[in-house]
Amino acid sequence: MNSLWSPLVGQLTPYVPGEQPKISDLIKLNTNELPYGPSPRAIEAIRDAAGELQLYPDPDAVALRDAIATRYGLTRNEVFTGNGSDEVLAHAFRAFFDHGDPVLFPDVTYSFYPVYCQLFGLPFTRIPVGDDLQVRVEDFSGPCSGVVLASPNAPTGQIFSLDEIRQLLRAVPDRVVLIDEAYVDFGAESSAALIREFRNLLVVQTFSKSRGLAGLRVGFAMGHESLTEALVRVKDSFNSYPLDRLALAGATAAMEDEEWFRQTTARVIATRERLSGLLEELGFRVLPSGANFVYVSHGDRDAAALAAQLRERAVIVRHLKGPRTSAWLRITIGTDEQCEKLVVALRDILKRND
Numbered sequence: 001m002n003s004l005w006s007p008l009v010g011q012l013t014p015y016v017p018g019e020q021p022k023i024s025d026l027i028k029l030n031t032n033e034l035p036y037g038p039s040p041r042a043i044e045a046i047r048d049a050a051g052e053l054q055l056y057p058d059p060d061a062v063a064l065r066d067a068i069a070t071r072y073g074l075t076r077n078e079v080f081t082g083n084g085s086d087e088v089l090a091h092a093f094r095a096f097f098d099h100g101d102p103v104l105f106p107d108v109t110y111s112f113y114p115v116y117c118q119l120f121g122l123p124f125t126r127i128p129v130g131d132d133l134q135v136r137v138e139d140f141s142g143p144c145s146g147v148v149l150a151s152p153n154a155p156t157g158q159i160f161s162l163d164e165i166r167q168l169l170r171a172v173p174d175r176v177v178l179i180d181e182a183y184v185d186f187g188a189e190s191s192a193a194l195i196r197e198f199r200n201l202l203v204v205q206t207f208s209k210s211r212g213l214a215g216l217r218v219g220f221a222m223g224h225e226s227l228t229e230a231l232v233r234v235k236d237s238f239n240s241y242p243l244d245r246l247a248l249a250g251a252t253a254a255m256e257d258e259e260w261f262r263q264t265t266a267r268v269i270a271t272r273e274r275l276s277g278l279l280e281e282l283g284f285r286v287l288p289s290g291a292n293f294v295y296v297s298h299g300d301r302d303a304a305a306l307a308a309q310l311r312e313r314a315v316i317v318r319h320l321k322g323p324r325t326s327a328w329l330r331i332t333i334g335t336d337e338q339c340e341k342l343v344v345a346l347r348d349i350l351k352r353n354d
């Protein structure tokens with residue numbers, strides 16, 4: 001079997017996505033989806049677009065890029081779109097990080113980054129976070145092929161100020177600094193504001209979290225035109241039509257519905273603050289989070305066992321194995337009702353096994 005494979009394939013350690021179980025009545029707090037779903041206008045636009053599926057989609061995604069550019073005060077050519085931000089990240093790793101030196105990212109962060117490095121044969125260095133799992137931007141410097149920072153960081157929720165991002169951009173002026181803003185809409189400030197100041201800044205965002213469209217697979221990057229040009233060159237050497245007609249229509253309508261966006265993200269933030277307090281009362285350490293999840297650890301309890309016991313009570317959260325993360329659980333912020341059920345289940349578990 002293996003002799004038919006290219007040698008690289010056997011050496012890959014692919015990314016393992018959070019499970020999407022088929023059980024009904026489940027309280028699904030494991031993959032950071034938006035509990036309120038997308039803008040109703042997005043669903044309407046997708047229905048309308050379904051009538052034209054015999055036609056190829058717009059390979060340049062002009063309407064969508066214009067909607068994004070308008071929202072962020074940029075021009076169309078400063079925006080690049082792709083089939084989920086995972087694909088945008090893949091193209092960016094390809095386009096910018098092959099300079100011989102390692103790519104730098106924190107040792108606790110989104111676990112897709114090392115996977116892409118492996119796939120594209122890029123050396124990388126994991127910069128250790130502190131004992132509190134917090135990234136120190138001053139630790140990123142020296143010869144490198146680029147820097148990747150999730151802001152807020154995943155799975156910890158750590159927020160970075162624009163001054164910290166500036167510090168990073170100045171530390172590696174001749175390399176691309178990729179800021180992965182998958183969670184930025186839940187309480188952090190977007191680095192998109194710095195794009196005109198720094199030609200080496202690439203900001204990547206997704207419709208999967210704050211726009212409630214994880215199932216549609218749309219992500220985008222924003223940066224200087226010379227950066228988006230490189231991404232287009234990679235994309236058009238791989239797949240000219242990454243976004244289908246439904247995705248283009250739905251994402252464009254979602255980006256234009258500021259009202260739905262503001263209401264749903266505000267509700268998530270309010271629930272996060274409430275849930276954080278309740279979890280602390282139960283004896284959890286809760287890291288400050290600017291995302292739609294909280295990262296928590298309980299001094300007396302094994303995190304994997306807690307996740308299993310929650311699962312028995314039909315609540316699914318994410319436990320990430322690994323030396324730095326095995327004592328922690330990542331819990332997506334659901335509706336108030338879902339979070340209440342989580343707390344009831346945890347109360348029950350903590351009471352029983354004392």
Ligand SMILES: *Cc1c(COP(=O)(O)O)cnc(C)c1O
Pocket residue numbers: 083084085086087110150154180182205206207208214217218219
């Ligand atoms: C969810 C997530 C992504 C991927 O988002 P998609 O657009 O669904 O591919 C990228 N980066 C981080 C840090 C994420 O948590």
